[in-house]
Amino acid sequence: MRRHSKKKNVVLAVLLLVGGLYFISHSGLLIAETKYTANSNKHERGFYQKASLPFFSFKYNTSKSLTKLQEEIPNELSWQAERPIKKDSWVDQGDYLPLNVSYQLLAGTPPAHQRYLSVGLSSVKRKKGSYLIPTLQSLFSQSSPEEHSSMVVVVLLADFDVSWRVSTVKEIKTAFPSELEQGQLLVLHVPQDVYPSVTGLKRNYNDAPDRVSFRSKQNLDYSFLVHYSAGLGRYYLQLEDDVFCAKNFLSTIKRHVKEQEAKKTTWTMLEFSALGYIGKLYKSENLPLLARFLFLFYQEMPCDWLMSHFRVLLTQKEPIIFKPSLFQHMGTFSSFKGTYNKLKDKDFEEDFYSNPSAVVYSNMSTYKEHVPKLAWDAGEGYFWGRSPESGNHLTVVFRDPTVVTGILVETGSGGKDLLESAQVEIGHDVITTEKQELCCKEFQSVGTLENGRFEMQEVDKRYSSASSCLRIKITAGQKDWVIIKKIRITTKLSTPPHPA
Numbered sequence: 001m002r003r004h005s006k007k008k009n010v011v012l013a014v015l016l017l018v019g020g021l022y023f024i025s026h027s028g029l030l031i032a033e034t035k036y037t038a039n040s041n042k043h044e045r046g047f048y049q050k051a052s053l054p055f056f057s058f059k060y061n062t063s064k065s066l067t068k069l070q071e072e073i074p075n076e077l078s079w080q081a082e083r084p085i086k087k088d089s090w091v092d093q094g095d096y097l098p099l100n101v102s103y104q105l106l107a108g109t110p111p112a113h114q115r116y117l118s119v120g121l122s123s124v125k126r127k128k129g130s131y132l133i134p135t136l137q138s139l140f141s142q143s144s145p146e147e148h149s150s151m152v153v154v155v156l157l158a159d160f161d162v163s164w165r166v167s168t169v170k171e172i173k174t175a176f177p178s179e180l181e182q183g184q185l186l187v188l189h190v191p192q193d194v195y196p197s198v199t200g201l202k203r204n205y206n207d208a209p210d211r212v213s214f215r216s217k218q219n220l221d222y223s224f225l226v227h228y229s230a231g232l233g234r235y236y237l238q239l240e241d242d243v244f245c246a247k248n249f250l251s252t253i254k255r256h257v258k259e260q261e262a263k264k265t266t267w268t269m270l271e272f273s274a275l276g277y278i279g280k281l282y283k284s285e286n287l288p289l290l291a292r293f294l295f296l297f298y299q300e301m302p303c304d305w306l307m308s309h310f311r312v313l314l315t316q317k318e319p320i321i322f323k324p325s326l327f328q329h330m331g332t333f334s335s336f337k338g339t340y341n342k343l344k345d346k347d348f349e350e351d352f353y354s355n356p357s358a359v360v361y362s363n364m365s366t367y368k369e370h371v372p373k374l375a376w377d378a379g380e381g382y383f384w385g386r387s388p389e390s391g392n393h394l395t396v397v398f399r400d401p402t403v404v405t406g407i408l409v410e411t412g413s414g415g416k417d418l419l420e421s422a423q424v425e426i427g428h429d430v431i432t433t434e435k436q437e438l439c440c441k442e443f444q445s446v447g448t449l450e451n452g453r454f455e456m457q458e459v460d461k462r463y464s465s466a467s468s469c470l471r472i473k474i475t476a477g478q479k480d481w482v483i484i485k486k487i488r489i490t491t492k493l494s495t496p497p498h499p500a
Contacts, residue, residue, distance in 0.1 A: 084110060084231035088285040092230075097292050101224050104189045106157065106169045111183035111232065116150040117250060118233030118284070122221040123168070123241040124159040131242035131330055133171055138244035140179060147250040153185045154229050155241075158221040160192045190224045201299040212299070219298035219306065222277070227291035230284055237272075238280045242330050249326040253281065256322050268314040269307065272326040277304045279327040286314065324378030354490050357399040359438055364392045364474075367481065375484040383484040388419070392474040394484060397430060397438040401466035404459045406490035409472060411452040417483040418452030421476035426459075427469030440469035448475075460492065 119139065123132045132155070139153055155172070157165050172180070172187055179185040198217045203209065222238070229236055235257065246252070253272065260267055268286060273279030282290060293310050294303065311319070360373040364385035372394050374381030383394065404426060412418035424447055427440025446463065447456055449472075470489065 084228075089230070089288040092288050099223075099227055099288075099292055099295060101227060102191060102194055103224075103228055104191065106165065106187040106189055107173055108180045108186035109183050110186060111152050114231070115152050115233045117152075117235050117237055117253065118229045119151055119153045119237045119239060120156070120222075120225045120229045121153070121239045121241050122156040122158045122218070122225050124157075124221075125161050125164040129242075132168065133175055134330065135239070135241050135243055136172070136176060136185070139239075140176070140184075142245045142247050143250055144248065147248065148179070148182075148184055151250060152183060152232050153179075154225065154232065155185070155187045156221060156225040156228075157187060157189050158217075165189060188225075188228060190221075194224075195220055196298070198299075204300060215302045216299045219294050219303050222303055223291045223294035223298065226287050226294065230287035230291070232284075234284055236282045236284050236287055238277055238282070239327060240276065240278050240329075243273075243278055243327045244330050245328075246324070246326040252326060257281070260320070266315050267320060268316040269311045269320070271319055271321040273328075274321060274325060275327075275329055277307065278329065279325065280307060289314075355488060356402055356491060359397045359399075360394070361437060362392070362394040364388050364394065364482070370483075372484075375487045382413075382486070384417070385482050385484075387477070387479050388474045388482050389477040390474055394472045394487075395439060396470040396487065397440070398468050398470075401468050403464070403492040404467050404470070404489050405492055406457045406488075407446065407454065407459060407470070408486065408488040409449065409454040409484070410486040411449070411482060411484050413483050413485065417481050419449055419472070419474070419482045419484065420452070420478050420480075421449075422472050422474050423448045424454050424456075425469075425471045425473060426463060426467040427471060428465070428467060430468045440471075443469070443471055443473075 121132075121135065136153065136155070140148065143151070157168060159165065169187060172185070176185050180187075195217070198213045198220070199209075201209075201212050201216055203212055207215075226236065226238075235253075237253070249272070253270075256270065256272075260270065268282070270281040271279060272281065290307075290310055293313075294306060297306055300306070308319075355376055355378070358376060360376045362372040362383065362385065365387075366372070367384040367386060370382060370384035372383045375383040375394070376396055385392075407424060409424060423445045425443040425445050427443040429441040430438055431441050433439050444463070446459060447454055470487070472484065472487070
């Protein structure tokens, strides 16, 4: 009797095994699932401990997959991913206004710990040109290894063309293997069935229907991107997929954030570019609200208009824009219909701008609004003076004594209005002159201009003490007018700065 029962069980087990193999072979479904829970010490997801959902889960989908996601993805390896949740926002704390989005992770490993900055950009297939890879190259090449470890870049491939996504992911994997492996770069996709309709929408501002569809879809892309990125960094930077970056942009952002926080005033958005939705910085605690705001009003207006309304609603009345701009638009053709786009930010400087606060003045006759300080400040402004005479000068008095490490002076424009004869000096011991102008008691020459230009590095090796002034002194008069286009210095701060 016992032997008969054992034989019956074996037969039943074989039938179940055969049935299971038959089902797998005909469904084309292969699932390998791993879940990292919020409180898992093994996977060190410590900064997400308040999360009520698993931090992350994998699912491999073939083109015949019977999962909830209905999109066919031939030859595309992807994982279904839950977004990281930190619950700094009241929206997430109570699970209010749920925004249910299915994410597919196409490449990269989410970081184990929260970074200082998450950088988000969305990309679609363009009819002309492709700038995503150069944009990513600029982000990483313009950052130091220390800055790399402080940020994570999140790319949303928001196009529904599967072959384009597959080829783009392949390019990214080839170009950025270490960044993907080290949790510095993530590539995502949101399936089409998650999106509400982007056709047949109301035509606000009398925009053409295809324009309305394009900008509405873009708002949804940004909503989903922001929603996912909320828990990845303390701050979130919004970029577009066709920009290049200033050197050490992250360090500059950190410095400005620290200065802004010291003022103890409310801020919602800091702007590091005047263009569109480029270089906009948010506190991550506000991202869940921003994601829902973009989603709720996706069909009303373009994203850069919506974000201005969002800023005002969160009680920041005036924009806070920093110069020089840290990001420049590189694209020639728009992602909308491939139309020509020559938009440029006039306040962008690719090199690291580090001029300290200073008083700038000159005894040369100034032409119109081209005042001396424009040569010192970031941007495209410049000083324009009428025919200088011997002994004329342009003087910069630093707010704090500073060890100068490098000096650059550029004059002229298109080969004209060059400063022909002048020397560059650094000074010490600030005094007040009879004209009630700040000046230095003593100056020493560090060199002369040649062909209207002066550049010197490692100044501190020859002049190691702190300086309080920089002066350009005319050594021979000239009939031509003069343009001083740019005065730039690099420094080591030798004394604590004045309190803000």
